[in-house]
Amino acid sequence: MTAQSKPMPLWGEVARVVIMAGLLAGIYNVFSTKSIPLIRMAAHNVAVSDSELFARGPADSGRIQGGVRVIAPLHDRALARADSAAIDSAKVGQVYHIISLAQLNQLLTDGRILLIDARDSAAYRKGRIAGARNIFGLDADEHFAELAPMPRDTLVVIYCNNPECHLGRMLAEFMSAIGFKRLYLYDDGFDGWAKAKMAVDSASPGRL
Numbered sequence: 001m002t003a004q005s006k007p008m009p010l011w012g013e014v015a016r017v018v019i020m021a022g023l024l025a026g027i028y029n030v031f032s033t034k035s036i037p038l039i040r041m042a043a044h045n046v047a048v049s050d051s052e053l054f055a056r057g058p059a060d061s062g063r064i065q066g067g068v069r070v071i072a073p074l075h076d077r078a079l080a081r082a083d084s085a086a087i088d089s090a091k092v093g094q095v096y097h098i099i100s101l102a103q104l105n106q107l108l109t110d111g112r113i114l115l116i117d118a119r120d121s122a123a124y125r126k127g128r129i130a131g132a133r134n135i136f137g138l139d140a141d142e143h144f145a146e147l148a149p150m151p152r153d154t155l156v157v158i159y160c161n162n163p164e165c166h167l168g169r170m171l172a173e174f175m176s177a178i179g180f181k182r183l184y185l186y187d188d189g190f191d192g193w194a195k196a197k198m199a200v201d202s203a204s205p206g207r208l
Contacts, residue, residue, distance in 0.1 A: 137167030
């Protein structure tokens with residue numbers, strides 16, 4: 001008489017499902033264009049000096065263009081590669097520099113930057129730095145049509161939650177890949193801004 005095999009315990013079934021789900025998620029993450037790093041690599045952060053950050057060139061116009069304050073006129077060079085976002089961002093080196101709270105505050109006072117919140121829309125609506133527009137880091141490519149007409153030498157400052165948040169870096173890498181040259185990251189992010197008791201805009205945004 002053949003002995004019947006014992007059924008697998010419930011915990012064994014659960015463990016098998018969890019392991020399979022983890023493997024499938026890992027495989028998807030490897031091949032996804034919006035993959036999330038599983039191990040946080042130490043970012044090679046390069047701080048920028050005040051003399052470099054606040055230097056004004058002859059092209060600094062500070063005018064509003066398409067609802068966005070830019071610091072250089074629109075020109076042919078700015079749109080030279082605006083027809084394609086298919087640029088290998090992995091080949092890009094240091095695409096942004098780190099700025100401090102004091103530097104960000106001065107730039108906001110001068111009104112010379114395009115400020116972008118790279119968090120998701122829920123976090124953005126809950127509270128943000130005044131004047132920031134929202135471009136979720138994981139959906140950066142979906143905003144190509146919005147970014148393409150902007151001058152590539154616009155001074156752009158991006159922030160996320162804190163230094164542990166990768167979304168700001170993802171957005172900076174995408175913007176560098178489509179030609180933006182003056183990219184800065186406020187690495188302390190919204191958490192650092194709020195911790196410093198700076199003004200937070202929590203009004204319902206009319207436009208993300």
